[in-house]
Amino acid sequence: MATGKDRQKQLAREHHERQMQRRIEREQRAKRNAIIGSSIGVVVVVGGVVAAVTLLNGGGSKTEAAATPSASAPVTSAPPSTGPKPYNAATGTCDYVKDTNGQVKSVGLPPTEAKTTPTTKTMTFKTNLGDVVVELNNAKAPCTVNSLEFLAKKKYYDGSKCHRLGSDKFPMLQCGDPTAKADGKTQTDGTGTPGYVMAEENLTGAAYKRGTMAMAKTQAPGSTGSQFFWIYGDLAGLSPDYTPVGTITKGLDILDKVNKAGIKADAGDGTGAPKQTVEIKDVTISGKS
Known part of the structure; x- marks a missing residue:
């Protein structure tokens, strides 16, 4: 007894x-939720509340955008000597480095040659909710645009689901992980990668306002991959560490609708898989060279 x-x-x-x-x-x-973009911690002040914004990408950690109750030191924006090199204006070439961390959907490496003309290109995401159209800044982010164009041609994004939605305090929708289930349960959502990384671009004076499309990354500099986030509000406190690659010219009403529907389950930082599924059906990029 x-x-x-x-x-x-x-x-x-x-x-x-x-x-x-x-x-x-x-x-x-x-x-999973280290830094807004694809890594660890950025400090964001929203309504007097300090939150660590996290976008993870690769290395077994997620490339996501999220707000957490604690903050790590901001990451440096300069790529390490051993990492991918920035765009070489003299030769017109980019540096893409193989990376096998995370859930890899390998499609090879983009061509290293990238032109800064035309200065802009148009990227159209056909989704189940309608088109999201982005004007890409090819002049200031040529390697990133070159990579996106390569991935679009490889159908890398086709059939993928946006896996992470923020809130009015952290207004972004994160997409670009072709392995994500976006069911609010799968722990590996946000770890998807194309098998390579590149240096960040266009960081000088970077501002993350409503309508901005920026690239996610991990804490380490030079860790930008395939994941990106669409901003439907203003992220005024986000440090300039994530490549602003373009501006949304059509589809912000879709993001507002997704935001209004909310999330399936809170991941512990105020973000989660969106209740309103956003599936990317097809991606095209146009712009005369």
């Missing part, structure tokens, strides 16, 4: 197991 002491030991053991489970869940979220 169980004694009072036995019962106390059992309760203590169960309490310890619950604490360990919560600790594991917190650690999993921390790996």
Whole structure:
């Protein structure tokens, strides 16, 4: 027959197991939600509330945009000497470095030659909710635009779902992971990568206002991949570490609709898979050279 002491030991053991489970869940979220873009921590002040904004991309951590209750130091925007090099204006070439971290859907490497003309190109995302059209800044982000054009031609984004929605305080929708389920349950959502990374671009004076399309990345500089986020509000406090690649010219009403529908489940940082599914059916880029 169980004694009072036995019962106390059992309760203590169960309490310890619950604490360990919560600790594991917190650690999993921390790996997934490191920095807005694709990595770890940026400090954002919204309505007097300090939040760490996180966009993860590759390295087993997610390329996502999210707000967390604690903040890490901002990342540097200069790529390390061993990482991908920025655009070489003298030769007109880009540097794409193989990266096997995360959930890889390999389509090869983009061509290294990239032209800064025309200065803009038009990227059209055909989704289940209508078209989202973006004017890409080819003059200031040639390597990023070159990569997006390569991925579009490879049908990399076709059939993919936007996996992470923010809120009015963190107004962005993150997409570009072709492996994401966007069901609010799959822990690997946001870890998808094309198997290569590139240096960030167009960071001088970068502003993340309503209508901006920017690239997600991990904490490390030079870790931009395929994931991106569409901003439907203003992220005035976001540090200039994520390549602003273009401006949405059509489809902001779609993002507003998705935002209004909310998220399926809170990942612990105020973000989550959108209730209103956004599936990218086809992507095309046009612009005369």
